[in-house]
Amino acid sequence: MLLAVSLMHHPASLGALYAVGLLAAATSRVPMWPLLRREWIVVALFTGVVAAPAMMQRVTPGPILLALPHGFTLSETGVIAAARLVLRAVASVHVALLLTQTTPWHRLLRGLRSLGAPAVAVMVLSICHRYIYLLLRMAGEMLTGREARRVGRVNAAQARGQIAASAGALMVRSQDTATAVFQAMAARGFRGEPKELSPSRFTAADAALVVGSIAFGVAAYLIGGVLNV
């Protein structure tokens, strides 16, 4: 689906693909509201900032679609370009989130291995994912501890100082944790080369899925071209 998203360029076909993704999420019983909130916040923050100015007549010349106060005008070409950008971004984010929400993390990592990602890289990714939550918990406890002992308000400068101090303390603790984790691995014989229980292999079923996905993407592109949508 990601391939199809990247091959399509008409907003209508991108919108249709996004709708298919939403349907897939609904049938997979993924909680819709949190999913939509996450993907639209990401898109609004990172893509909306770029897309909004692109709608202006001055930035993207073309037939005027709408006149706004203070002499601003939206061009049809600009609105289509912005819609394409936003829909492509939101459909891509949606597909990525759907994959991570419907597939256990360890199976995603095995998938990466079967696609040829180095064992060390996958292991580092796995440990990062594992310990980032531990660090977040530490950070939360530090903030809670600070709040519990604070009386009255702090001004912005004090708040910045406290955040910097917390970040420093957290960095020291993360280094200690990293050392301890390495020792835990070393104690069980780890010498820098991870070995796996059952190395994932790229099977015929995986190949069929890749070919099917490419065919879907190309078909979507061609149909979009023929129908001009």
Added chain:
Amino acid sequence: MSDLVYDLSDVCYAYPDGTPALAGISLRVSPGERIALLGANGSGKSTLLRLLCALEYASSGSVQAFGRPLSEAAMGVEATALGFRRRVQFVFQDADIQLFSPTVEEEVAFGPLQLASDPGDVRAQVDDALANVSIPHLRSRAPHRLSGGEKRKVALASVLVLKPDVLLLDEPAAGLDPRSAGALIDILDAFAAAGGTILLATHDIPLLTEMADRAIVIGEDHRIHADGPVVDVLTNRPLLERCNLVHTHRARKGAHEH
């Protein structure tokens, strides 16, 4: 060759900033012993366990394991290191540190795979280890989503799967509810009954008699203050008070004070 598991002579250890953690530690450990390292926080119990597991190395003095020097140079030889790791395993105090794999199965398989077991055999070894600590149902679970007691069992399974001769445990009963603590003691009893050697660091006096036969008391000066049968150590109240393992205090119960 010596029959001793460990032979330490006048071992000192200081942190990189120079702060002493162990001073003049001499002790001998025979196969099959169940030893508790007792001491207040900061006395050096955990550091001693790390030295015994070759995760840290003594600043001075000599440490021998199975009749051979346990030094950084010796552990740099792959065959020596792999041989030692097969025989000595460590259960960390914080199970969150020890459990870094995405699933319980992969966690338990980690050690045998690193120590060059055949992956085909590893599955059977994992099955056995999970069954031994009664957690086969947790096989596909993510370790970090388990309860404290379950994490401790996974941590134990992840080292017992290697069938080590020596088990080093840092505060094994800390934070466990009574049922989980009981299950832990059963597992350690089975390990000891099979001839395994246990060294554990603790200041959990109530569980001590169930987990160890010999106690080594490390004082706040990082030196050994007593070494003998657990019962003798526990009845030596001046020693326990001096080493900050018990303290006298006022206790109020209703109108009574003692």
